[in-house]
Amino acid sequence: MSRTIQTKFTDHAGVQYPIICGAMYPCSNPELVSAASNGGGLAIMQPVSLTYAHGWDLREGIKYIKSMTDKPFGFNALIEKTNNKYIERMSVWIDIALEEGLRFFVTSLGKPDWVCEKVHAVGGVVYHDVTNRHWAKKGKDNGVDGLICVNNRAGGHLGDLSKEQMIEELHDMDLPLICAGGVGGEDELSDALRLGYDGVQMGTRFIATDECNTSDNYKRAIIEAKEEDISWTKRISGVPISVIKTKNFRQENSWLVRKLLSGKFKHLARTFISIISYWRLKSIKQSDEKNGSPKSTELYSAGKSVGTIDNTVSATVIMRELGESINGVKTSG
Ligand SMILES: Cc1cc2nc3c(=O)[nH]c(=O)nc-3n(C[C@H](O)[C@H](O)[C@H](O)COP(=O)(O)O)c2cc1C
Known part of the structure; x- marks a missing residue:
């Protein structure tokens, strides 16, 4: 029988396991998002990927994901102020995601205060991607509820610090910390939890899955x-x-x-x-x-x-097996 591993993150996200299938442009197709969430962790949808790479209208795409899972999934908002039009569109997308019932948001780059305002108003949470204490402090000052600590082993945009250095730098921020980078299997997952992280965010492992529709x-x-x-x-x-x-x-x-x-x-x-x-x-x-x-x-x-990945399997199975492999983590109590 499956169990729930409780951390501050699982309390925030309302999921069984402290594992995130991270947003990936352009790899986050709707089938991957729903399959990963079905396994008991939290998948994060990527709106630019959903609309531009996979051709969905945002609301219809979210409805499609919801038709394949009744589990929670989150929303990635890249909020770097490149131009006002982009931010206006992101703001409308966040409103749509909130209307569709999403309550977990991951902000990347930029100043997340306005996202926190919208999301907190309906009882949701915002985690912010950071690579060091400077950005973590900015995120905290802008009201975020947790930090995604992107380290120097991550896929996508990578940080400079190791997962050990990041927890050393950020452990006193009084926010849940998620280890993003270098987690492909059980050993790295338990390593991250032992170091004191409240969860992990994985990307690369979820590309080599049956449901990811990349080549x-x-x-x-x-x-x-x-x-x-x-x-x-x-x-x-x-x-x-x-x-x-x-x-x-x-x-x-x-x-x-x-x-x-x-x-x-x-x-x-x-x-x-x-x-x-x-x-x-x-x-x-x-x-x-x-x-x-x-x-x-x-x-x-x-x-x-990549060194730990040697097969293509279902994202649901990856989530479930990793979640069930967790032993003896601290709880949020
Ligand atoms: C191909 C690819 C695209 C990514 N795109 C995004 C993105 O659009 N937004 C984001 O916040 N993170 C993005 N990431 C980062 C992942 O969400 C996750 O934090 C990272 O992959 C964790 O490292 P790992 O690949 O070692 O598991 C991407 C990662 C990959 C591999």
Whole structure:
């Protein structure tokens, strides 16, 4: 019989296990989100992924996820102030998510005060992505309820500090702390909980699943990669993103792009690079599907947990088995 592992995070999220399937652009398709939440942890939907990458109207997409799970799932709000139009759209999306009953929000970048205001008004919680004490303090001052501690082993945008350094820096913040980065299996999960984290957020492990509808070549690249094959590049979004190293791998952008990224229009330049990357990724996926072998794998983002991943299984099974493997964690009492 399944049990509940209680931490401050599970109390906040209303889930059985202190495990988050993190938001992933463009990998968070609705089937993955619902499957991961069905396993007893919390999956976070990514609205840009849902609408742009997977073609859903936001409300219809949320309804579709809800048709596949009656468990809670959360919402990722990237709130970096690139331009007012983007923030206005995100604000409308948050309202829709709240209307649809979502109560767990993860903010990334930017100042989360206005998100906290909306979410707290209906009894929800906001966790904020941070990479060090400076950003953690800003998040706390802006009213967040928990911190996602992104470390130097994470997939996607990565931090500079190890999970041990992060807990050392943030343990006295009096907020629940989630370890994001490098957790692929039971050993790293129990390690993080033993260090004092209230939960973990995993990304890379959930790409190599039956329900993630990314290309088979991406999944295979994750399964075949070892920790040493992971590096980072600024070529996807203008800031370091961890990727699987390939023949064509380059860390830095061209001289011209670097100049644009450090100038007055750096936010615009980052948006532009992200759009180009999206189209490149889309064309790689189409080419992978057509040819059965990758044209180029340079844009496969993944973290150092690849070393622990050797198969593709159901996201529900991953969640359930990891949750059931937890022994003797502290409770929120
Ligand atoms: C391909 C990919 C895309 C990601 N996109 C996002 C995103 O849009 N928003 C976000 O907050 N985190 C994003 N992340 C970070 C994950 O939610 C999670 O924190 C991270 O993957 C944890 O590290 P792990 O990959 O070692 O498990 C992404 C990660 C990956 C691998």
